[in-house]
Amino acid sequence: MVDSKDGARDYVGIRRSLGGQSLGELEAEILDVVWDLKPPVRTTQVFKIMYPKRELSYSTIMLTMAKLARKGILKQRRTGDKKTDPFEYVPNISREEMGLALLNQVAKHILQKPLYEVLPELCGTEEGISADALANLKARIEKAEAKSKSKKG
Numbered sequence: 667m668v669d670s671k672d673g674a675r676d677y678v679g680i681r682r683s684l685g686g687q688s689l690g691e692l693e694a695e696i697l698d699v700v701w702d703l704k705p706p707v708r709t710t711q712v713f714k715i716m717y718p719k720r721e722l723s724y725s726t727i728m729l730t731m732a733k734l735a736r737k738g739i740l741k742q743r744r745t746g747d748k749k750t751d752p753f754e755y756v757p758n759i760s761r762e763e764m765g766l767a768l769l770n771q772v773a774k775h776i777l778q779k780p781l782y783e784v785l786p787e788l789c790g791t792e793e794g795i796s797a798d799a800l801a802n803l804k805a806r807i808e809k810a811e812a813k814s815k816s817k818k819g
Contacts, residue, residue, distance in 0.1 A: 689737075689739075692722075692726075692730055693730055693733065693734055693739075695716065695720075696712055696716070696727065696730055696731060696734065697734065697739065697740075697757070697764070698761075699712050699715050699716060700712065700731075700740065700755060700757055701757060701760070701761045702715075703715075705754075705755070705756040705757065706743075706754035706755060706756050707754060707755050707756070708745075708752055708753070708754050708755075709724065709727055709728045709731055709752065709753065709755075710724075710752075712727055712731065713727050731753075731755055732753070734755075735753075735755065738758060739757070739758055739759060740755040740756065740757055740758060741755065741756045741757075741758050742754075742755055743756075766781075769781055785803075789803070
């Protein structure tokens with residue numbers, strides 16, 4: 667993820683993928699705003715943040731957030747019991763999880779192998795890997811192994 671000239675986050679032309687669902691540019695921008703806010707988030711909050719940067723209509727943002735909910739990326743619920751009550755949204759996936767999914771997608775697309783197969787090569791660079799980074803990596807591997815064993819058992 668790179669910041670573009672206008673300050674917007676740019677995903678270098680790669681469409682993010684989650685369970686076969688790809689995200690368009692506007693969906694990714696809205697998701698970034700939702701992650702930055704404290705959930706639950708309402709459409710009006712997203713609109714107030716995005717409008718000065720991009721003069722989008724309220725209904726465009728509302729429909730895009732509903733689309734993200736249909737894709738399962740946002741959780742959507744009414745603020746009250748009436749059909750006229752507005753929706754509020756909570757992310758179903760964190761920015762970190764989405765970033766990892768993106769990295770895995772890039773590794774599969776460009777290097778033709780999943781990220782976990784690329785990691786040893788990344789760690790074996792000329793600079794090597796620091797003791798702290800190596801300890802962190804070992805701890806994450808142990809955590810993943812424990813999680814995998816608990817799912818099987």
